[in-house]
Amino acid sequence: MTAKPLTGRLPIARLSFYIVCVVLVGVMWQVTNYVNSRPYPTAPESQPEMDKAVDAYENINNLLITLGTGLLGAMGFLLTSKPRQHYRLREMWPAILSAVFVGLSLYFGYISYQNVEFVLLNSVGTLDVDLVQLPKTAHFYTLLLGVFFFADFVMQDLGKAD
Amino acid sequence: MKRTNMKARRLLPVLKLALGCLFLFPALLQSQMPQRPGRLTVDSTPPGAAVTIDSQPMSRPTPFTFVLSPGQHSVSVSGKDQAGREMRCTASLNIVAGSAKAVHCTAKGWDPPVK
Numbered sequence: 001m002t003a004k005p006l007t008g009r010l011p012i013a014r015l016s017f018y019i020v021c022v023v024l025v026g027v028m029w030q031v032t033n034y035v036n037s038r039p040y041p042t043a044p045e046s047q048p049e050m051d052k053a054v055d056a057y058e059n060i061n062n063l064l065i066t067l068g069t070g071l072l073g074a075m076g077f078l079l080t081s082k083p084r085q086h087y088r089l090r091e092m093w094p095a096i097l098s099a100v101f102v103g104l105s106l107y108f109g110y111i112s113y114q115n116v117e118f119v120l121l122n123s124v125g126t127l128d129v130d131l132v133q134l135p136k137t138a139h140f141y142t143l144l145l146g147v148f149f150f151a152d153f154v155m156q157d158l159g160k161a162d
Numbered sequence: 163m164k165r166t167n168m169k170a171r172r173l174l175p176v177l178k179l180a181l182g183c184l185f186l187f188p189a190l191l192q193s194q195m196p197q198r199p200g201r202l203t204v205d206s207t208p209p210g211a212a213v214t215i216d217s218q219p220m221s222r223p224t225p226f227t228f229v230l231s232p233g234q235h236s237v238s239v240s241g242k243d244q245a246g247r248e249m250r251c252t253a254s255l256n257i258v259a260g261s262a263k264a265v266h267c268t269a270k271g272w273d274p275p276v277k
Binding site: 011014015018019022029032033036037038039040041042043044114115118122123124125131 | 171173174177178180194195196197198199215216218220221222226227228229230231233235
């Protein structure tokens with residue numbers, strides 16, 4: 001028996017997808033608000049130290065964003081490389097979770113970048129503030145979760161091919 | 163089942179619109195951007211006293227200009243005066259976004275007094 005393709009499901013499934021999206025965006029809105037309202041007292045560092053910190057931040061941010069977009073591309077390739085193979089919803093969960101976490105990782109990457117820009121424009125003088133550190137940490141750990149679920153999906157997919 | 167599907171079909175455009183608004187508006191809202199910080203210059207006589215802000219010891223002694231997020235902050239300066247007596251000043255300061263404030267600690271307390 002072949003599974004029903006996900007794209008041809010009832011409108012109720014599409015409705016649940018949009019409801020989940022709205023809830024997710026609402027939660028992220030609140031999280032961003034919380035991060036951006038964290039109090040910070042700082043003693044600005046000297047310019048060379050700040051330049052080094054920004055360089056290190058940029059390198060890691062670029063690397064994580066490249067890994068995230070690469071992971072999404074690999075996921076898309078895996079899902080479309082076998083057009084005749086339809087996945088059941090329960091087989092798709094790791095792929096869905098992986099895509100959600102990688103999406104969140106990219107979002108947190110953007111927020112931390114926006115806040116680094118804020119720190120530089122307002123001469124806060126250090127990156128050691130919750131405004132930058134919280135989204136930066138979330139950026140890394142959500143990507144890690146995305147990689148974990150992607151690996152789970154790939155293992156399941158390989159098992160199916162055998 | 164058919165009625166539920168019909169309702170779902172009618173709700174879809176509304177949800178899509180709500181999602182679009184949720185995606186676009188946060189970027190325009192002030193609450194989604196950090197507020198501009200304020201500056202607080204902490205000085206003391208004699209200089210070199212330790213500064214603690216929000217129970218967090220600062221890496222720089224007085225005199226120094228610290229950068230603080232807007233809102234209420236507790237500031238404490240401790241050290242020894244020229245006669246070797248303990249000097250301690252504590253205050254709760256309201257920092258306004260984009261503003262600059264200065265406080266000066268002596269053995270007799272804040273000079274001028276901090277409100």
